[in-house]
Amino acid sequence: MAEITWIKLKTDMFDDEKIKLIERMPEGDGILIIWVKLLAYAGKVNCSGYIMIAEDIPMNVEEMAIIFNRPLEKVRYAIQVLQRYRMIDVDENERVCISNWEKHQNIDGMEKVRLQTAERNRKYRERKKQQALQAPESSQNNEGNVSVTSRDGIDKELDIDKEIDKEIDKEQELLKEESASPSSVAVVNPFNFYAQNGFGLTMNDITREKIVGWCNDLSDELVIHAMQIAMERNSISWSYAEGILKKWHSKGVKSLKDVDALLAQFEAQRAQKNRSHGNQRTENIPEWFGKHQAESAATQQKANEPIDFEAERAKVLAKLGGA
Known part of the structure; x- marks a missing residue:
């Protein structure tokens, strides 16, 4: 309909x-x-x-x-x-x-459509039957040019009717597929996606409220996309998907284009960071730092030399005698 x-x-x-x-x-x-x-x-x-x-x-x-x-x-x-x-x-x-x-239903319109469909089928049936009856009823073989009839007239007409019925069914099925809008066949929404992709066999009221809230704040499309990302990362849970939505909301994301732009920005920042780590770091060392390093090295070297206790004792006694 x-x-x-x-x-x-x-x-x-x-x-x-x-x-x-x-x-x-x-x-x-x-x-x-x-x-x-x-x-x-x-x-x-x-x-x-x-x-x-x-x-x-x-x-x-x-x-x-x-x-x-x-x-x-x-x-x-x-x-x-x-x-x-x-x-x-x-x-x-x-x-x-x-x-x-x-x-409220359009009863008159429905009846009109039904009659139009029946009339269209009748005309289609008559046209196909005439085409079939006018087709050659015999064929010639390559050797003897002998006429061969496939079946008698009654059987032929019955077979034509069956073939026409099949073609009408195919035509009507194609018309339904072409004319049916996506919303009249199936509506992809976050609730269906949640149930069909393993986020949970049941959904409690709190989760329902959260999904509705995020759909209002962002969009159905973004809520579904967040769950898709959670699936790609093998983290099939609503809490993980909601974490993604919170980040998008804080960044002002409003559409899938915004998500793509945010991802491109992140990749650019990461590439810049990797380049900066790859460069060797060089700095000018102050003069005072060089002197400090030399004095520290001399002190360390002197500390590492062996101590001559007799010489040290002689120095002490000389100082005491002079006093």
Whole structure:
């Protein structure tokens, strides 16, 4: 249903009692924005009103906060309010679904698309059948120029129908692949990346809050890139990835280009440091330092000479006799 690109919003929707009650709430405007975003997303994925990341992956509250670009606590509050007024339903698997989805769904548009697809398939089938029936029904061998029919007319028509069905299926599959947007097939977000790459089988509330916070402060892209770096360094843990994010935040990083620039700066500084260590260090020695070194060497040499005790004794006695 990739062709379905709009939903119905009634012009008197703001006259609804539930909408009026929500408008009077402190966060009323934010709740209504989230409500419209839920409607739009449900229409985009077209899963009978369910809010889904992919066909078999329901979107949880943390992922809504990222995709809707709203603080997590406000999304949680909005879900509680909308559920209380029965504008949405949350099943036992925590899948969020728009209540009375048929009120908002483009039923007429869906029917129109269905009829157009059926008519296109009918014309395609008729065209392929005519081409097959007009093709030569016999072939000539190289020796005898003898006509050989492969099967009778009824069997041939049945085989043509089977081949046409196969080609129609292939064509429709290609159309789905080409028309499906990335967000309608699968949304790569930090929560999916965390779960799919060994950072943890489960995620506690503290880690969820941190991931949402970093996505708001930096971006989903940078949070995922930090986890990728942690994987490359064989340090698959959220604490390691968060350390990278803290460093980027302190350096004013806002995008992957900033990360590349920071890395280039680090490499340049390291290369400069290696060059400076490679050069031999030479300094001018002061004159006084040379004299000090000579006196120290003479003193050390004299200290190392053997002592003549008799000569020293004679000097002492001569001094005493003179006194």
